[in-house]
Amino acid sequence: MLSHKLLPKRLLSKTFKQLTLGTLAAILTALPLQAGQRLHFIFGPINISLGIDSLDTFAREGVVTRELADYMRLAGVDDEQKALFREALNTRADINAVQMSRFLNTPTGEAILERVGYLISIRGGRNGKFALRGAMIKAALDQKEGLTLLNVLNNLPVNMQFNLKDILQTADYVDLLGRGTDSVIEEMRELSAQQAKKETPVNFSTLPDIRQPGPYGVAPERVLTLKDEKRQRTFNVLLFQPQKFPEGKIPVVIISHGLASRPQDFSDRAKQLASYGYLVALPQHPGSDFQQVQNMLAGLSRELYNVNEFIDRPLDISYVIDELEVRNNREFGGRLELKNVGVMGHSFGGYGALAVAGAPIDFKKLEEVCGRRIWGPNLSLLLQCRALELPRKEYNFRDERVTSALVINPVTSAIFGSQGLNQVKIPVMIGAGSSDPATPAVIEQLQAFVWVNTADKYLVLVKGQAHVNFSQLDASIKALIDSFPDLTLPKQQILDEYANSILVGFAEVYVSKNEAYRPFLTSAYGQYISQEPNTLYLVGADADVPLSDVFNRLRPGSTPAISSPRVLNKN
Structure with a gap:
């Protein structure tokens, strides 16, 4: 995509x-x-x-x-x-x-x-x-x-007919999204520069380079097979931990993979955290993982993903914490800190992370968005709108043991809307890419940053990031991409360094409660690690109002029949 x-x-x-x-x-x-x-x-x-x-x-x-x-x-x-x-x-x-x-x-x-x-x-x-x-x-x-x-x-x-009015309205939306993305990139550049000037100067060259592995090493991964009897759901969990835990409480982070993905796709992120002393659990989400897609392609299922995954994914996260509580005394001497768990999620995993952080499904918003004739280039609506097939009731997945969430390319706009995300009150970091067609940043992440109701929130925007890890694509897709001579792909090594450092910095401050790492959550640090061609911009809660103003300025009068003006409006 x-x-x-x-x-x-x-x-x-x-x-x-x-x-x-x-x-x-x-x-x-x-x-x-x-x-x-x-x-x-x-x-x-x-x-x-x-x-x-x-x-x-x-x-x-x-x-x-x-x-x-x-x-x-x-x-x-x-x-x-x-x-x-x-x-x-x-x-x-x-x-x-x-x-x-x-x-x-x-x-x-x-x-x-x-x-x-x-x-x-x-x-x-x-x-x-x-x-x-x-x-x-x-x-x-x-x-x-x-x-x-x-x-x-x-x-x-x-005979077929091209409905040019609808086609041109879709084109307007594409154009609007492109202009909106350019505007937000420029606004993020200015805001990060302004915030960096206000921050206490730090010589980052004298601090640990958290883009690199930490001091504790990484033990061989373990695989647990869990069965939630209540849901009759069996799934695997990858566990990563240091070769030797540091003294004191052991911080815990759960990483939730995206649609058609696997826990092992995030092994590098888990190893990075483990090397800094964390226990990291990566649950498989059967019904929306890589194996589910293979089953569909093999004719064993008619579903790319099961609609009940909107319920099961957040419950999987909570069940993993339940399981760690059971194992805590037996395997970890009671040292796991399970009342202050961090959750990271990518794409559909970002939905699950925000759900356990307190965002409920907003069926009214879903009906409004999904009922529109013109959607524009937001592929995530294909995922979000299927939630309308769920029984209409209030779903509360909030897990009080989860006290911070870091979400990358999350799906948010229709499934939660402003009212749902406004109920998220824990520290949140949202990562977005300027070239993401699956969850376009202007619609899915930048609005979410404005809507999340916490003073401890951060937005990271990376130019050229495009939702997927291109290094993990199969040979046929890589060959297709290579066939475009003018195609510019993001540098995966740069993106990996960004992810390693941002994840460690956020986890240290909000999971381990280590204030010494707060300088790594500043706009100045974003500037320090930023590399061309995939520039990184990091802003904090002070960017809330300016970014909201950007959305309001993107209300064109030339496209009244499409949804984009309302999508870009804070309300």
Whole structure:
């Protein structure tokens, strides 16, 4: 999942509106139809159409028919865009057709198709999701032609229409999100510089370098298998601890992985904390982990994730603390500090961490957001909106033993909203990336920072961070990414150093109650460790009002039919 910030620069030279036909085909790589049929472009009373045979001739022979030439002239498509358009029509995607079919038949896959189906519908206005899905699967099963845009165009059984008003409103939202992200980056730069000037000067070169491992070493990991009899839920937990614990109480941190991820994906973070004297527990969340995705791809499940994970994930965190309480005297001499536990969560794990921190599900907010026709580029809504399938009752996952939370790329805006996050009153650090298409920072994290109701809160924004750890992607995805010559990926080593230092600093201050580490939670320290090209900005609670003002300034009058003005408003 890559954002507009990561796309090749030559595709960003003009806006979505200006590219119309050529860019629509290049971006929406699943627009089907049979030869001899027509694509219709609808804008109010205006209805114009283009024969698929013109696209077929152009794709196969490079010949621009008279009909297509009229469209290209109307759309202002230049020679470079023509070449890109033809390349897009003919480029083959090597995708397992069976696995693609299984994904598109999950509730998440159907939700994606339904959203695209509003923009590209069956002639007459009926949602085009089923026609799109059938054409994509049929093209992918074609061993000769394969899944190309042209082959999909030649496999859709009905005429399709582009609903240009909705498409342009979506484009406005994309543009708004891009401008909003740029504005917030600039605001974060200024705010961090202002806060750094007000802070007591510190010579960080004389302090321990907490980007590096700590002094206590790391013992071999342990794996526990837990079974919560009440929920009939069995899951594994990875445990990391120092080779030898320091004297006194043993601080405890729980790390919750994201959707389609695994506990071991966060082993480096756990080892870093363990080397500073922490016991770190990483629970598996069956039903929304890597294995669940593999089960879906293998045809063993119709779910990318189970909707009950909105309940089970926070309960998993609390159950791990329960288990550590049982083991405390027997295995740790009663030294575990289990009334002051820190929780770290990534993405869906960030949801769980904020839930045990006190944020309840806000079904009214969910209904409002999920009922909108236009969502824009916020993939996390595909996750959040499924919570509407839960029984409607008040869910209280607050665990008083959890006294601080550090969340990276968390999903927040619809599932909690302002009212839910306002009930989080413990210390919180929120990490965001400027190039995150799954949980866009402007919508999902920066608002959450404003809404969280605590004076001990911090926001970390990293330019270029894009939700996933690219070093953990499989070979096929890496090859796809490498095929884009202008694509700029974040430097994972830099991101790892940021994560190591911020996690240790936050845990030392709020889990271990070690005030000597508070300088590591300052804007000045953010400046000290910041590296190009992935600049880091760190601000504290004083940035609350200025960032709220940024959201309020991003209320354009040009996009009244989309949700973005309300999304960017503090209230």
